[in-house]
Amino acid sequence: MSKEIKSVNYGLEKIFEGAQDFLPLLGTDYVEFYVGNAKQSAYFYKTAFGFQSLAYKGLETGSKDSVSYVVVQDKIRLVLTTPLNSKSPINNHIVKHGDGVKIIALWVEDARKSYKETISRGAKSYMEPTVETDEHGEVVRAGIYTYGETVHMFVERKNYNGEFLPGFKKWESDYNPTPVGLKYIDHMVGNVGWNQMNVWVKWYEDVMGFENFLSFDDKQIHTEYSALMSKVMSNGNGRIKFPINEPAKAAKRSQIEEYLDFYEGPGVQHIAVATDDIIGTVSQLKARGVEFLPPPPQAYYDQIPNRLGEHKKMMKESIDDLQKLSIMIDADEEGYLLQIFTKPVEDRPTLFFEIIQRMGARGFGAGNFKALFESIEREQAKRGTL
Numbered sequence: 001m002s003k004e005i006k007s008v009n010y011g012l013e014k015i016f017e018g019a020q021d022f023l024p025l026l027g028t029d030y031v032e033f034y035v036g037n038a039k040q041s042a043y044f045y046k047t048a049f050g051f052q053s054l055a056y057k058g059l060e061t062g063s064k065d066s067v068s069y070v071v072v073q074d075k076i077r078l079v080l081t082t083p084l085n086s087k088s089p090i091n092n093h094i095v096k097h098g099d100g101v102k103i104i105a106l107w108v109e110d111a112r113k114s115y116k117e118t119i120s121r122g123a124k125s126y127m128e129p130t131v132e133t134d135e136h137g138e139v140v141r142a143g144i145y146t147y148g149e150t151v152h153m154f155v156e157r158k159n160y161n162g163e164f165l166p167g168f169k170k171w172e173s174d175y176n177p178t179p180v181g182l183k184y185i186d187h188m189v190g191n192v193g194w195n196q197m198n199v200w201v202k203w204y205e206d207v208m209g210f211e212n213f214l215s216f217d218d219k220q221i222h223t224e225y226s227a228l229m230s231k232v233m234s235n236g237n238g239r240i241k242f243p244i245n246e247p248a249k250a251a252k253r254s255q256i257e258e259y260l261d262f263y264e265g266p267g268v269q270h271i272a273v274a275t276d277d278i279i280g281t282v283s284q285l286k287a288r289g290v291e292f293l294p295p296p297p298q299a300y301y302d303q304i305p306n307r308l309g310e311h312k313k314m315m316k317e318s319i320d321d322l323q324k325l326s327i328m329i330d331a332d333e334e335g336y337l338l339q340i341f342t343k344p345v346e347d348r349p350t351l352f353f354e355i356i357q358r359m360g361a362r363g364f365g366a367g368n369f370k371a372l373f374e375s376i377e378r379e380q381a382k383r384g385t386l
């Protein structure tokens with residue numbers, strides 16, 4: 001049974017009764033994408049999203065089979081990787097899925113123990129504990145598969161003080177666009193197939209010691225045409241949150257089905273990144289060419305004072321400013337949140353980003369689901385995939 005939202009506490013102490021501590025997670029370490037052209041992807045994330053050059057691995061550093069660019073903004077590290085020849089297994093991933101997230105890396109104290117504990121609970125191995133060293137120390141990494149071909153990599157870096165990982169060199173660049181205020185990854189959402197949501201909820205409970213603290217069924221998440229179901233999984237300290245979606249039957253094709261068709265299987269649907277100033281961040285992103293979903297109708301903005309209730313008093317942003325930028329707003333018992341969603345950032349209608357600013361609220365914008373999904377459906381209709 002899912003927990004009441006009120007019971008969630010994002011402090012450092014354990015938040016769930018009986019929460020498992022066999023897999024303490026310190027945070028998200030990095031997110032690695034397999035892409036068709038890492039050099040150009042890195043340019044996109046620097047130019048459009050304000051990431052900074054951090055590290056590089058390629059022919060010049062002795063990496064013969066693949067090239068990786070690492071970009072950073074505050075606590076968010078993205079790794080963009082492309083194979084350098086047709087024999088690399090990375091090609092198969094790109095051929096099947098297009099550009100997308102391969103690795104969600106989790107920062108841990110002890111990678112060997114994290115691997116052992118999860119494997120003993122049924123995880124499928126991706127990479128056995130591996131020690132990598134250079135003049136800056138050593139890093140231990142180990143990986144397990146989650147949904148589809150997606151991987152959780154445990155990264156232990158307490159004995160390392162280099163830029164990123166052994167094998168990478170510092171990437172010095174003369175091109176350094178200013179950051180846009182993205183701070184950390186708030187949550188990452190996975191799309192899985194029909195009747196698979198509860199399978200993966202159980203997997204996160206059994207293998208990772210996570211708990212399900214919010215659930216939305218198709219009666220809550222639907223429009224006139226389509227529906228989906230979602231359960232939010234969280235680790236014990238609340239730093240890592242993975243909502244899991246599956247499609248639900250309705251008159252037309254669910255956006256989750258569209259994703260599964262184009263990604264050709266389960267995978268990461270969106271990465272939500274937090275900002276302290278969503279108006280500044282989104283203004284910058286729009287000026288730099290990031291495309292967002294079309295705005296909700298006027299009626300949506302007219303209803304905001306009602307929906308916010310007493311939180312309206314603490315609201316610092318003007319509704320006019322939010323509407324100009326198509327930013328959405330939702331409230332729960334504890335506060336409000338502001339959010340907006342990009343269009344897919346790949347050619348296939350697969351991965352997209354969410355920009356989120358939490359003003360006390362710990363939910364996921366359930367009050368916005370209908371307006372959001374109607375907006376997505378208008379995009380699906382243009383693609384002929386509704």
Ligand code: FE2
Binds near residue numbers: 187354
């Ligand atoms: Fe989200």
